Amino acid sequence: MIKSMTGYGRARETRNGRDITVEVRSVNNRYLDCSVKMPRAYIFAEDAIKSQVQRYASRGKVDVFVTVESKGAEETVVSVNEPLAKSYIDALRHLQQLGGSGIIKGNFYATDLARLPDVLSVTRAEEDLESISADLCAVLEDALKAYTAMRETEGRKLAEDIGRRLDIIETLTRLVEERSPQTVAEYREKLLARMSEVLQSTAIDEGRILTEAAIFADKVAVDEETVRLRSHLGQLRELLESGVPVGRKLDFLIQELNREANTIGSKCSDIQIARDVVDLKAEIEKIREQVQNIE
Numbered sequence: 001m002i003k004s005m006t007g008y009g010r011a012r013e014t015r016n017g018r019d020i021t022v023e024v025r026s027v028n029n030r031y032l033d034c035s036v037k038m039p040r041a042y043i044f045a046e047d048a049i050k051s052q053v054q055r056y057a058s059r060g061k062v063d064v065f066v067t068v069e070s071k072g073a074e075e076t077v078v079s080v081n082e083p084l085a086k087s088y089i090d091a092l093r094h095l096q097q098l099g100g101s102g103i104i105k106g107n108f109y110a111t112d113l114a115r116l117p118d119v120l121s122v123t124r125a126e127e128d129l130e131s132i133s134a135d136l137c138a139v140l141e142d143a144l145k146a147y148t149a150m151r152e153t154e155g156r157k158l159a160e161d162i163g164r165r166l167d168i169i170e171t172l173t174r175l176v177e178e179r180s181p182q183t184v185a186e187y188r189e190k191l192l193a194r195m196s197e198v199l200q201s202t203a204i205d206e207g208r209i210l211t212e213a214a215i216f217a218d219k220v221a222v223d224e225e226t227v228r229l230r231s232h233l234g235q236l237r238e239l240l241e242s243g244v245p246v247g248r249k250l251d252f253l254i255q256e257l258n259r260e261a262n263t264i265g266s267k268c269s270d271i272q273i274a275r276d277v278v279d280l281k282a283e284i285e286k287i288r289e290q291v292q293n294i295e
Contacts, residue, residue: 001243003295004154005029005060009147015135019069022136022143024053026151028293029061038066045133052137056144058245059295066136078122085119151295158290159240165283166233169257172280173229176264176273180222183270222267225260232257247294254288 005028012021034053036046053062114120232253239246239253261284265277 001152002155002159002240002246003148003151004158004293005057005151005247005295006154006293007147007151009143009145009150011139011142011146013139013142014071015138016131017071018132018135019071020136020139021067022139023065024062024140024143024147025065026057026060026062026147029059032057032059032062034062034064036064036066038064039068042066042068042132042136044129045136048133048137049140052140052144056148057295059247064140066140068136078120081119081121085113088113088116088119155294158294162240162287162290163237165287166236169280169283170230170233172276172283173226173233175276176222176268176280177226179270179273179276180268183268183273222264225264225267229257229260232260245295247291250291250294251288254284254291257284258288 005026007024007026009024010022012019014020032054034050034057036049038046038049049064049066053064236250236253239249258281261277261280265274265281268274268277
């Protein structure tokens with residue numbers, strides 16, 4: 001099943017005291033370009049996130065947005081700088097002793113000591129980075145599943161539309177194949193009529209007419225082009241049923257279809273065939289626009 005390169009998926013879950021939200025969105029691109037936007041504190045998980053995205057997408061510009069809200073107080077630790085605190089205590093006692101007769105009075109409490117610079121420090125507790133990365137990837141997995149489901153849905157619609165247009169191209173190819181021999185017969189009749197008009201009573205060389213008709217037939221023959229057109233159409237149908245990324249192959253085959261159509265148009269001077277070729281190229285162009293969005 002083909003997939004579109006355009007998709008969106010979102011997942012939210014609370015894991016180990018963290019409220020994790022992951023959004024995945026993508027647009028078409030010639031190659032895979034994955035960018036991750038997440039809190040700086042969790043940047044260590046970026047490589048794991050990109051690796052996981054690569055398992056789901058091979059082309060497209062993919063943006064992953066990760067937000068994390070902590071619901072627990074265990075992430076931070078308040079620590080005491082004991083050497084510095086003891087130094088403050090010793091200094092304060094020394095000040096009391098210097099007061100002697102009561103010039104410096106009063107007791108000091110722990111709260112007073114805590115207000116002094118650098119006695120207390122608040123730091124983030126050591127965390128299990130692998131566990132956090134696993135939590136982020138677990139939520140990402142759900143988002144990627146929703147993202148893939150959307151891409152598959154759009155891919156089915158693209159395949160249906162392309163299939164209908166391939167049917168139209170096949171019909172137009174058949175019309176060209178039917179009309180091409182008729183143009184040779186018509187040319188022979190016109191050539192015979194002109195020679196009869198010019199030569200009048202003089203005998204007409206049938207061999208010469210047949211030779212000219214054969215030369216014309218060789219110039220306007222499109223058998224090779226229509227055979228290749230049908231071959232490309234068959235390959236396109238097979239790729240649309242494939243379960244692997246086929247966007248690049250489809251793009252190449254569309255170029256080949258367009259090249260064959262141009263060749264047919266340049267060979268034929270018949271008005272009806274020219275109209276069919278114009279319609280043919282219009283359908284090919286519509287398919288080309290659709291293929292640009294297929295992975």
